[in-house]
Amino acid sequence: MKERIRIAAGQGFWGDLPDAPVRQVEGGPIDYLMLDYLAEVTMSIMQKQKARDPKAGYARDFISLMKEILPACVEREIKVIANAGGVNVHGCAAAVAEVARDLGLSGKVKIGLVTGDDILDRVDDFLARGIELRNMDTGEPLSSVRDQIQSANAYLGAAPIVEALNKGAQVVITGRATDTGLTLGPMIHEFGWAGDDWDRLAAGTIAGHIIECGAQCSGGNCQYEWQSIPDLANVGFPIAEASADGTFVITKHKGTGGRVNLPSIKEQLVYEMGDPRGYITPDCVADFTTIQLADDGPDRVRVFGIKGRPATDSLKVSISYSAGYKAVGTLVYSWPDAYAKAKAADQILRARLDGLGLRFDQILTEYVGANATHGQLAGPPSPDLAEVQLRVGLRGNDRASIERFTKEIAPLILTGPPGVTGFAGGRPKVEEIVAYWPALIPKDEIVAGVEVIEC
């Protein structure tokens, strides 16, 4: 049993810096590379891709990444854990196996597949059995949007990842798994932590929370003394150096930019936090009020003292459903009186929309440069503002009405207040809204599948 392992985060979200995982592999010693590819609406996109092509429905970026890093990972025994499988874990694994064969690594790579999260085909069965999958935020039963559902996945925890690692997998591919489970899994596997060792499971979970947003804990988006954070162009993504006793150090590779210090870690700890005493995952309930931090030298923060409680008997389910259409149109008004002009344009636009009798649910006007982010807290806009962007958004179920709205933006240039520009992009695009429906499901309804294939 190893006493200490280094788990590197390579993607903070789907679309993060493409080279970050490569730099994590090449920039210094690591034992695990953890990659998060799934945003909340990603699964619906992948379901659509799979409907068109049964071989699709997973993160293609992961395959090109594996082409680049798999030889180094095999040579240095770096294990890769990624939720890149989307809604087609088998398709993703087959593509990785093909990459391995093309690279001449046949017989050298075992791929672990974690399935069982995709419950799209089981939704009617759940509803029929009285499992209502009510929206955690609004309390509404899922039946109210049944016909609009595009994907449904339960969040799996660390356990099936551990099983895949225990069976010798070098690359573990999951569908919907918690970000924290991707980090906790290797710790349980390496240190043999018991399933009811709540304090250590909570510690591994919190390590996962810290590194799951990539560089957001190592200098990116950091308010504390942001001007002095060095070389963000070459920002180092985080590494959790985990010990068997449940303590860990957050650091980054030497020679990289960014900064790991107490303020950078604290900022990430409070990110997307609810009740800090009860951070609920499939694996445990972690108590953020027990976290102790200590400076451990340059770009190193030691984390210890963490307490956890038993896991709940539910799993979170992430459902995506089609929820109408939206479009956002923008124009830029210049000095003098930029804000007054933008405001007048908005009134003209709204009068025209009224006259057209369009059907929509919501219209929102913002004045970027004046108060779009801080509202009335920004104070009254100065007449001397150099420019203000008028930003009008519309949302509704009637696609034709939203389409019609998009034709009303450009005409404002020749038929509204003067000093206006910023319409290079053509008409605004109408987007289908895929909304997110969080729910809970009894844990015993979900059985994760684990298999390991050789390639």
Added chain:
Amino acid sequence: MRIQLAKIAHARSGDKGDTANVGLIAFRDEVYPLLVREVTAARVKEHFKGICKGDVERFELPNLGALNFLLHESLGGGGTLSLMTDAQGKTFSTALLRLEIDVPENEARDLGLA
């Protein structure tokens, strides 16, 4: 004297559906009790009037010198439903740092804030 939170604390914010969370962190541990006393849920609700349409909840993290606020019904429906520029509540952090609190002169002096 009046002190703006931006002078004594930093923050990060995010979203969960239509709820924005703002974590407010004291630059120095000695300042944390001042935040606990002055930056109440009611004060934050008042600060965000017109922006936060629901309740404000507050949680204390003395171990981090931090407070966590949940601002319900603040993101225009949240996620992809929201039409807001800041649908994810990322800038609620700096919006909170605009808040000014009243600190007695002698306390401000003792804390090295005056």
